[in-house]
Amino acid sequence: MKMPIAGCVIALFGGLAASGTPADDAAVNPAVLAAVKACDTDARHLLERLVAIDSGTGDREGLAAEAAVYTKVLQAAGAQVRREAPTPPSVGDNLVATLHGTGKGRILLIAHMDTVFSRGDVAKLKPHWDGDRYIGPGAGDDKSGGVIAVCAFKALRATGFRDFARIDLLLNASEETGSLGSRDLIQRMARDSDLVLNLERGVPTDKAVVSRKGSSVLIFEFTGRAAHSGLEPEKGRNAVLEAARVALMLGGLANPDQKTTVTVDILSGGDKTNVVPAHAILKADVRALTAAEFDRVEQAAAQIAAKPAIEGVTITSRLDRDFPPWPRSPSADAMLARANRLYAELGRSLTGIEVGSSSDASLAAATGTPTLDGFGMEGAGAHTPDDSVDLATLTPRAYLLVRMLMEVGREPGGM
Ligand SMILES: [Zn+2]
Numbered sequence: 001m002k003m004p005i006a007g008c009v010i011a012l013f014g015g016l017a018a019s020g021t022p023a024d025d026a027a028v029n030p031a032v033l034a035a036v037k038a039c040d041t042d043a044r045h046l047l048e049r050l051v052a053i054d055s056g057t058g059d060r061e062g063l064a065a066e067a068a069v070y071t072k073v074l075q076a077a078g079a080q081v082r083r084e085a086p087t088p089p090s091v092g093d094n095l096v097a098t099l100h101g102t103g104k105g106r107i108l109l110i111a112h113m114d115t116v117f118s119r120g121d122v123a124k125l126k127p128h129w130d131g132d133r134y135i136g137p138g139a140g141d142d143k144s145g146g147v148i149a150v151c152a153f154k155a156l157r158a159t160g161f162r163d164f165a166r167i168d169l170l171l172n173a174s175e176e177t178g179s180l181g182s183r184d185l186i187q188r189m190a191r192d193s194d195l196v197l198n199l200e201r202g203v204p205t206d207k208a209v210v211s212r213k214g215s216s217v218l219i220f221e222f223t224g225r226a227a228h229s230g231l232e233p234e235k236g237r238n239a240v241l242e243a244a245r246v247a248l249m250l251g252g253l254a255n256p257d258q259k260t261t262v263t264v265d266i267l268s269g270g271d272k273t274n275v276v277p278a279h280a281i282l283k284a285d286v287r288a289l290t291a292a293e294f295d296r297v298e299q300a301a302a303q304i305a306a307k308p309a310i311e312g313v314t315i316t317s318r319l320d321r322d323f324p325p326w327p328r329s330p331s332a333d334a335m336l337a338r339a340n341r342l343y344a345e346l347g348r349s350l351t352g353i354e355v356g357s358s359s360d361a362s363l364a365a366a367t368g369t370p371t372l373d374g375f376g377m378e379g380a381g382a383h384t385p386d387d388s389v390d391l392a393t394l395t396p397r398a399y400l401l402v403r404m405l406m407e408v409g410r411e412p413g414g415m
Contacts (some may be wrong), residue, residue: 001181004255005280009032012227015402016083017079019197021406024146024391025118025265026341026345027270027345028345028346029042029263029345029399030306030341030400031158031159031340031372032159032402032403032406033157033346033395033399034150034398035154035155035158035402036152036155036394036395036398036402037395038154038155038158039151039154039155039394039398040391040395041393042149042151042154042249043148043150043151043394044134044391045212046069046073046147046150047102047134047139047143047144047147047389047402048127048134049069050066050069050138050143050147051068051104051122051127051134051136051137051138051139051143051144052122052127052184053065053069053122053249054116054117054118054119054120054122054137054365055113055114055116055118055138055389056116056118056121056176057091057092057114057115057116057144057174057175057176057177058090058091058114058136059091059092059114059119059197060091060173062090062119063091063092063093063113063173064092064093066113066190067083067093067095067113067171067173067334068093068172070095070097070113070146071095071104071210071352073150074150074153074169075156075293076097076099076367077150077153077154078153078157079097079098079099079169079270080097080098080099080100080409081095081096081097081098082095082096082098083095083096083204084182084381085379086095086123086173086174086180086181086182087185088180088181088414089182090173090174090181091173091174091179091181092113092114092173092174092181092246093173094170094171094173094174094181094185095170095171095173096168096169096170096185096189097128097149097168097169097171098166098167098168098169099151099153099156099164099166099167100165100166100170101161101163101164101166101409102162102163103162103163103164103165103185103278103409103410104164104165104191104248104409104410104412105164105165105194105195105408105409105411105413106164106165106167106168106192106195106411106412107164107166107167107168107194107195107196107197107370107405107408107409108168108189108190108192108195108196108197108369109149109152109167109168109169109170109196109198109199109362109365110145110169110172110186110196110197110198110199110309110360110364111142111145111146111149111169111170111171111200111376112142112145112171112172112173112174112175112176112179112360113142113143113171113172113173113199114173114174114175114176114177114392115137115138115141115142115143115144115176115387116141116161116176116383117137117138117192119121121137122136122137125137125170126248127139127203127298129341130388131392132390132391132392133388133389133390133391134388134389134391135277135381136387136389137385137386137387138387139379139387139388139389140201140306140355140377140379140380140382140387140388140389141200141201141382141383141387142175142199142200142380143389144167144199144201144202144376144379144389145198145199145200145376146171146199147203147377147394148199148376148394148397148398148401149169149199149401150376151394151398152293152337152398152401152402152405153167153169154239155398155402156405156406157403159402161303161406161409163406163409164405164406164408164409165406165408165409166191167385167409168186168193170182170186170189172186172355174189175359175360178323179323179363183363185274186360186363186364187363187364187366187367188370190363190364190367190369191248191368191369192364192375193369193409194370194412194413195335195369195370195371195372195404195408195412196361196364196365196369196370196371196372197371197372197373197374197375197401197404198260198359198361198364198371198373198374198375199374199375199376199401200359200361200373200374200375200391201374201376201377201378201379201380201382202374202375202376202377202378202379202397203355203374203378204350204378204380204390204393205378206343206348206351206396207350207352207374208328208336208350208351208352208353208372208373208374209337209352209353209354209359209361209372209373209374210328210332210336210352210353210354210356210372210373210375211288211289211327211328211332211354211355212323212326212355212356212357212358212359212361212362213259213288213289213325213326213355213356213357213358214259214287214288214289214290214294214321214322214323214324214325214358215287215322215323215357215358216285216286216287216288216297216320216321216322217283217284217285217286217319217322218253218262218283218284218285218286218297218298218317218318218319219281219282219283219317219318219319220243220246220282220301220304220315220316220317221241221279221281221315221316221317221319222239222240222243222246222269222280222281222282222308222313222314222315223239223278223279223313223314223315224236224237224239224242224276224277224278224279224280224310224312225237225278225312226275226276226277227275227276228266228274228276229273229274229275229276230274230277232275234278235276236275236276236278237276237278237310237311237312238276238277238310238313238314239269239270239277239278239279239280239313239342240269240277240280240314241272242280242308242309242311243253243267243280243281243282243314244267244313245280245309246304247264247267247284249304250262250264250284253286253297253300255288255293255296258288258289258293259287259288259289259293260284260286260287260288260289260293260297261285261287261288261355261356262285262286262297263284263285263286264280264282264283265283265284265285266282266283267280267281267283268280268281269281271411280363284322285366286319287358288325289325289327290325290327290382291324291325291336291403293325294319294321294325294369297319298317298318298319299317301317301319302317304317305317317368322358323358323359323362323363324362324363324366325331325362326362326365326366326371327363328354329365329370331370332351332352332365332370332371332372334370335358335370335371335372335408336352336372338407338408338414339372339400339404339405340404342400342404343396343400343406345399345403346396346399346400348396350400352375359373361373364396365380375397375400375401375404376389377389377392377393377394377397377398378388378397385412391410
């Protein structure tokens with residue numbers, strides 16, 4: 001564990017604090033620092049145990065095994081743990097761990113148990129350490145999020161801090177496929193909280209996410225008419241050709257000024273080489289920062305669908321909206337400033353960034369509750385065999401998390 005800076009900060013600000021200068025605010029909290037450092041060994045072991053379980057979205061057995069591990073360690077950290085069945089029904093219960101305190105602030109932490117990996121990938125990819133980095137399926141995305149939450153709960157208990165009304169940790173079982181079984185729960189809990197911190201892995205170095213694009217899928221279906229490709233191709237209406245033409249048009253729906261992207265991902269149709277294809281499907285990933293941009297793309301797609309180039313082919317289009325856009329907001333920036341003041345206690349500074357990917361933070365922020373994301377340990381390689389988390393960032397990130405829980409717990413409306 002390398003923390004050269006913290007020691008310097010204590011030395012630097014210790015004297016100033018005594019003199020009553022504004023540097024009072026920047027003095028490290030030694031009890032919290034000691035408590036999060038004390039997490040380190042257990043956190044590494046817990047991460048190894050969690051990553052060793054295959055828990056791709058929909059893996060009932062794996063998610064149950066992971067939930068059992070979490071339940072035990074969270075109960076040992078003083079939390080009340082309950083299961084929340086997914087609504088609408090899907091595979092894997094969500095888990096909610098709650099700490100009750102004596103104060104005012106209500107904070108919701110979110111991490112997810114599911115991964116994008118398949119059963120057998122743990123054995124195939126062989127999770128391992130590379131220095132302080134742990135590499136394995138779901139290590140960074142997002143088992144590290146659960147691990148840092150457990151550390152924070154333990155640190156609060158170790159320091160005896162209870163000046164908050166409630167701290168909830170929601171461990172989502174279906175994030176990687178759009179949180180279909182937990183959307184209502186996330187939004188209900190977010191509405192009933194003063195702050196939401198999503199524990200997706202942090203972006204190196206010292207970044208927190210304050211805005212994400214919304215995600216959606218644009219779907220075109222093409223219906224033509226089958227015919228013998230050799231005998232009478234002129235009688236056919238080729239759905240694949242029409243789909244190819246439309247695919248080439250979709251780049252034009254992007255809007256660089258608004259950072260809206262449209263990416264063709266799936267184009268399929270036809271299944272025999274001697275039949276004019278009567279059916280084709282085209283899907284494009286659409287990301288945008290505003291709902292208005294989604295509306296614009298949806299309308300433009302409908303206009304394209306209304307004018308097929310091949311007479312006799314019909315086209316339908318629709319935009320399936322997934323995570324809503326999470327635009328940057330003054331309330332999130334105010335929370336970021338608050339977090340930044342706390343991170344300064346370690347001599348560090350936290351930078352807010354906007355990213356193109358989606359997460360549960362978008363669902364939480366849509367309720368109007370201030371939300372910050374990327375509040376976990378720092379990592380990289382999500383959704384690849386190099387999915388990793390850097391345990392050298394546990395101490396500073398867990399310190400920041402615990403201090404944020406304390407400050408917002410004590411004074412939810414403070415600045
Ligand atoms: Zn992911």
